[in-house]
Amino acid sequence: MMLASKPSDAAPAAHDRVYRALRARIMHGEMSPGEALTLRGIGKEFGVSMTPARESVRRLVAEGALSLSSSGRVAAPELTNERIEELAALRALLEVELASRALPRAHMALIDRLQAINMTVAEMVSKRDAVGYIRTNLEFHRTLYLRAQAPAMLAIAETVWLQLGPTMRALYGRLRRTEPPQNHRLIIAALKAGDEPGLRLAVRSDVTHGLRLLAG
Amino acid sequence: MMLASKPSDAAPAAHDRVYRALRARIMHGEMSPGEALTLRGIGKEFGVSMTPARESVRRLVAEGALSLSSSGRVAAPELTNERIEELAALRALLEVELASRALPRAHMALIDRLQAINMTVAEMVSKRDAVGYIRTNLEFHRTLYLRAQAPAMLAIAETVWLQLGPTMRALYGRLRRTEPPQNHRLIIAALKAGDEPGLRLAVRSDVTHGLRLLAG
DNA sequence: TTTGGGCCATTGTGATCACAAAGGCCCGTA
DNA sequence: TACGGGCCTTTGTGATCACAATGGCCCAAA
Numbered sequence: 258m259m260l261a262s263k264p265s266d267a268a269p270a271a272h273d274r275v276y277r278a279l280r281a282r283i284m285h286g287e288m289s290p291g292e293a294l295t296l297r298g299i300g301k302e303f304g305v306s307m308t309p310a311r312e313s314v315r316r317l318v319a320e321g322a323l324s325l326s327s328s329g330r331v332a333a334p335e336l337t338n339e340r341i342e343e344l345a346a347l348r349a350l351l352e353v354e355l356a357s358r359a360l361p362r363a364h365m366a367l368i369d370r371l372q373a374i375n376m377t378v379a380e381m382v383s384k385r386d387a388v389g390y391i392r393t394n395l396e397f398h399r400t401l402y403l404r405a406q407a408p409a410m411l412a413i414a415e416t417v418w419l420q421l422g423p424t425m426r427a428l429y430g431r432l433r434r435t436e437p438p439q440n441h442r443l444i445i446a447a448l449k450a451g452d453e454p455g456l457r458l459a460v461r462s463d464v465t466h467g468l469r470l471l472a473g
Numbered sequence: 474m475m476l477a478s479k480p481s482d483a484a485p486a487a488h489d490r491v492y493r494a495l496r497a498r499i500m501h502g503e504m505s506p507g508e509a510l511t512l513r514g515i516g517k518e519f520g521v522s523m524t525p526a527r528e529s530v531r532r533l534v535a536e537g538a539l540s541l542s543s544s545g546r547v548a549a550p551e552l553t554n555e556r557i558e559e560l561a562a563l564r565a566l567l568e569v570e571l572a573s574r575a576l577p578r579a580h581m582a583l584i585d586r587l588q589a590i591n592m593t594v595a596e597m598v599s600k601r602d603a604v605g606y607i608r609t610n611l612e613f614h615r616t617l618y619l620r621a622q623a624p625a626m627l628a629i630a631e632t633v634w635l636q637l638g639p640t641m642r643a644l645y646g647r648l649r650r651t652e653p654p655q656n657h658r659l660i661i662a663a664l665k666a667g668d669e670p671g672l673r674l675a676v677r678s679d680v681t682h683g684l685r686l687l688a689g
Numbered sequence: 690t691t692t693g694g695g696c697c698a699t700t701g702t703g704a705t706c707a708c709a710a711a712g713g714c715c716c717g718t719a
Numbered sequence: 720t721a722c723g724g725g726c727c728t729t730t731g732t733g734a735t736c737a738c739a740a741t742g743g744c745c746c747a748a749a
Contacts, residue, residue, distance in 0.1 A: 271733070272531075295700065306734045308524075311701080312531050315488075319532040321625075328741055329701045343625045350570055354562075409537070409559045409636070413629055420625070487703070511730065522704045527731080544711055545731045 272309035275299060276316055283322045283333065284419050286391045286426030290335040294323070322419040333423040344421050348464040351414045352398065356444070356460045358405035363448045370400055371448070375441045382438070387429045391422075397441060401448075428467055440466060488525035491515060492532055499538045499549065500635045502607045502642030506551040510539070538635040549639040560637050564680040567630045568614065572660070572676045574621035579664045586616055587664070591657045598654070603645045607638075613657060617664075644683055656682060 269277075279299070282288055299310035314331050317323045324334035336344070374397045381389040395418055402411050440463030447456035485493075495515070498504055515526040530547050533539045540550035552560070590613045597605040611634055618627050656679030663672035 297700070307701085308733050308735090312528065315528050316531055316535040319535045321628075330741085331701095340625060343623050346570075346623075347626055347629065350566060354566055407559050407562075409556060410563055412537075413563070413632075416629075513730070523731085524703050524705090546711090547731095 270309075271303075271305045272312040275303050275305060275309050276313035278303065279313055279317060280322065280419065283317065284391075284395065284415075284422040285388050286422050286429075287388055288333040288423050288426075290333050290423045290427060292423070293330060293332040295331075317419075320416045320419055322416075322422065334420070336420075336424050341421070341424060344417055345465050347417050348414070348421075349461045351410060351417065352402065352464050353457045353460050355402040355405045355407060355410055355414060356456050357453060358407055359401050359403075360448065360451065360453055360456055362404045362406070363401070367400070367404055368445060368448055371397060371441075371445055374400060375438065375445070378438055378441065387426055390429060391425050394438070401444070425467075438463070486525075487519075487521045488528040491519050491521060491525050492529035494519065495529055495533060496538065496635065499533065500607075500611070500631075500638040501604050502638050502645075503604055504549040504639050504642075506549050506639045506643065508639070509546060509548040511547075533635075536632045536635055538632075538638065550636070552636075552640050557637070557640060560633055561681050563633050564630070564637075565677045567626060567633065568618065568680050569673045569676050571618040571621045571623060571626055571630060572672050573669060574623055575617050575619075576664065576667065576669055576672055578620045578622070579617070583616070583620060584661060584664055587613060587657075587661055590616060591654065591661070594654055594657065603642055606645060607641050610654070617660070641683075654679070 279294075294314065296307045296310045296314065299314065300307050303310070314323060318325050318331065321334070323331045325331055374393060378390065378393045378397060381393055399411070399415075402414065405411065440459055443459035444456065444463065447453075447459050495510075510530065512523045512526045512530065515530065516523050519526070530539060534541050534547065537550070539547045541547055590609060594606065594609045594613060597609055615627070615631075618630065621627065656675055659675035660672065660679065663669075663675050
């Protein structure tokens with residue numbers, strides 16, 4: 258079905274390309290809560306017909322990244338405070354476990370990578386780049402959790418990030434943070450020390466820190 | 474778009490009807506791991522065209538209920554032992570939390586309902602009805618977790634059940650169990666006593682009990 | 690000025706079709 | 720009998736179309 262003139266070009270399916278693009282846009286906070294999408298609009302933007310646009314939208318709806326109005330209109334979800342609290346609790350639950358599983362496998366190379374990413378995070382903070390901050394912050398977490406060797410758990414954590422995406426942008430716009438991510442430093446320190454309780458606490462704090470402000 | 478001659482008939486969309494039917498079939502273990510599906514076959518079975526069949530299949534693939542072969546063929550997933558262990562760990566993590574949240578709201582009416590469901594579970598066990606057992610067992614858990622008032626967490630737990638569906642059937646066929654669900658009794662007892670540590674332990678045991686056998 | 694009704698453009702849904710690739714089957718050959 | 724090549728059927732993908740319902744907009748009346 259898919260043709261590949263060269264082994265290098267992966268020739269991704271149209272619906273998958275659209276899905277990935279929309280997913281990144283949502284997860285990184287490039288859509289505001291309530292912002293609407295149309296199938297024909299998506300199709301036109303990506304140069305495809307309605308069919309792949311529909312499939313990608315359906316998939317994102319299934320993952321909770323988009324909300325489906327009663328009459329089938331799709332839009333970025335506007336989360337209630339209850340839902341935000343619940344998603345924050347889920348992040349804490351899942352990511353503490355992921356970090357804990359990654360700890361015994363975290364060698365120096367990983368910690369160096371995390372520190373490098375963390376510098377980029379700090380740079381995004383100083384530049385007041387909300388989208389860049391969200392993206393690099395998630396990259397920090399994902400890099401750590403990949404070491405846990407728990408793909409199903411990581412996938413679920415990512416769908417939680419996806420659901421929080423549109424709200425995160427609003428959140429980080431609200432709180433005027435100029436300080437570099439202190440909790441990330443605690444995470445790195447706990448990793449270095451092999452301190453599991455400290456790591457769990459640091460991850461929990463980092464994950465629930467901002468979200469509590471918005472929801473509470 | 475959808476017309477309703479009477480307010481009672483919900484006039485469900487075709488893709489949603491197909492999705493729900495396939496989802497129940499998978500979650501309850503009515504499909505064997507590796508069993509294949511075709512879009513045209515689904516369409517013919519439910520009297521719809523390929524379009525709604527494709528949407529429902531795509532959604533189920535997104536939720537991990539079906540696995541997508543390299544060339545787009547869909548089938549019930551054959552899980553590796555590593556993945557089964559991971560999903561069992563996820564069940565433990567999520568369901569212990571859900572049970573813990575349900576505990577303060579669990580009144581006598583709920584406990585009565587759980588006991589009634591548990592009798593049906595025992596009946597299914599004695600009848601050697603694997604599908605019936607899986608269905609009522611999940612109903613037991615869902616009834617409890619609904620009290621947690623945590624819809625996002627419950628939704629994620631259900632997608633984990635969905636991923637385990639095809640393997641559960643094989644599992645409960647393997648272990649020759651005739652005893653009624655002892656762990657369910659422990660759960661009910663802990664609920665009655667308001668014993669949170671006991672409840673967490675009982676749920677964790679119940680959830681990981683069988684799955685450890687298959688994966689280990 | 691505000692409100693209500695009706696018309697029209699917009700939008701999602703599902704069916705159908707053309708196409709390419711993958712899988713399976715059969716037959717011939719070693 | 721076992722192995723391999725070639726053909727044909729099956730199957731997923733994406734485009735297009737007809738249709739119905741929703742939503743918005745404008746104008747008229749109070």
